[in-house]
Amino acid sequence: MKIDINNITMIYPSGKKALRDISVSLESPGFIGILGPNGAGKTTLMKLLIAGLIPTKGEIALDGKPLLSQETRLKAQLGYLPQSFGLYDELTVWQFLDYMAALKGVKDKKAVDDVISRTSLTEQRKTRIRRLSGGQRQRVGIAQALLGDPQLIILDEPTVGLDPEERVKFRNIFSEMAQNKIVLLSTHIVEDVQAVCSRVLVIYDGLILYDGSPSALISDAASHVGTYISQAGDSVPEGCHVVSKVNVSEGIRCRIVAEELPKIAESAEPTLEDAYLYCIHKEGRQ
Numbered sequence: 001m002k003i004d005i006n007n008i009t010m011i012y013p014s015g016k017k018a019l020r021d022i023s024v025s026l027e028s029p030g031f032i033g034i035l036g037p038n039g040a041g042k043t044t045l046m047k048l049l050i051a052g053l054i055p056t057k058g059e060i061a062l063d064g065k066p067l068l069s070q071e072t073r074l075k076a077q078l079g080y081l082p083q084s085f086g087l088y089d090e091l092t093v094w095q096f097l098d099y100m101a102a103l104k105g106v107k108d109k110k111a112v113d114d115v116i117s118r119t120s121l122t123e124q125r126k127t128r129i130r131r132l133s134g135g136q137r138q139r140v141g142i143a144q145a146l147l148g149d150p151q152l153i154i155l156d157e158p159t160v161g162l163d164p165e166e167r168v169k170f171r172n173i174f175s176e177m178a179q180n181k182i183v184l185l186s187t188h189i190v191e192d193v194q195a196v197c198s199r200v201l202v203i204y205d206g207l208i209l210y211d212g213s214p215s216a217l218i219s220d221a222a223s224h225v226g227t228y229i230s231q232a233g234d235s236v237p238e239g240c241h242v243v244s245k246v247n248v249s250e251g252i253r254c255r256i257v258a259e260e261l262p263k264i265a266e267s268a269e270p271t272l273e274d275a276y277l278y279c280i281h282k283e284g285r286q
């Protein structure tokens with residue numbers, strides 16, 4: 001499967017320009033993470049890909065044919081977890097997934113049990129959804145997206161609100177997925193991208209700032225990450241963005257990203273999180 005996003009601009013009826021002339025190709029196999037701050041355009045891009053929104057300008061092609069002419073095929077091959085979704089609280093996990101399988105036209109009777117076991121919900125299969133924890137509910141959302149073995153899986157912030165143990169479970173679900181799909185995942189949690197994605201898109205203010213491997217993004221930030229000790233009340237040196245502050249015996253250890261590190265800073269090895277922040281702050285962006 002191949003999806004070509006060609007010069008897409010999305011302007012909402014309110015006049016808000018959510019995506020600005022972006023072009024990108026997604027090909028199977030591909031585990032692709034989308035990173036970007038709130039309001040960057042991640043959900044908008046995903047809604048365009050599921051044909052839930054029609055772009056103001058540009059075209060999306062599925063295997064070379066216009067996406068909007070391929071809706072039946074798209075729906076048959078799509079698993080989608082929206083950023084906010086309602087579950088039927090009075091149904092049990094199994095009943096809900098059985099209902100979703102029927103809506104999706106999944107005929108395989110084992111499909112529901114299969115996604116329940118893949119998302120480690122076997123113990124909760126007879127539990128009513130209203131009694132689940134936030135992380136378990138999120139796993140039910142992921143489970144419904146996996147029903148019917150879709151070739152295109154789009155997960156909008158699947159790990160939001162999950163504790164570290166739940167996030168590990170989520171990563172395991174990913175690593176066990178067949179490798180012949182396109183999986184697109186948006187998140188604010190950089191570690192999740194590092195753990196599961198071979199490609200990362202950084203979106204900022206409707207533009208794609210970076211498209212490549214996580215390791216190349218990290219290389220781009222080399223010599224732009226540093227640490228120094230400051231005292232309470234000191235201002236941040238010009239052009240620097242603080243990534244973290246830790247109290248230590250000598251004062252406050254600040255970790256910064258900057259186009260040019262100030263003399264007081266010692267250079268540090270970038271992490272993916274540093275690299276992402278450097279990417280969205282460089283060239284005077286906020």
Ligand SMILES: Nc1ncnc2c1ncn2[C@@H]1O[C@H](COP(=O)(O)OP(=O)(O)OP(=O)(O)O)[C@@H](O)[C@H]1O
Nearest residue numbers: 012014016018036037038039040041042043044045
């Ligand atoms: N239905 C809508 N009508 C008008 N503006 C919208 C609509 N949906 C989103 N926007 C605006 O478009 C921009 C992009 O929104 P989008 O939801 O795609 O961002 P996002 O990257 O998913 O953010 P978040 O991380 O908060 O989920 C934002 O400025 C948002 O306010």
Ligand SMILES: [Mg+2]
Nearest residue numbers: 042043044083
């Ligand atoms: Mg969003």
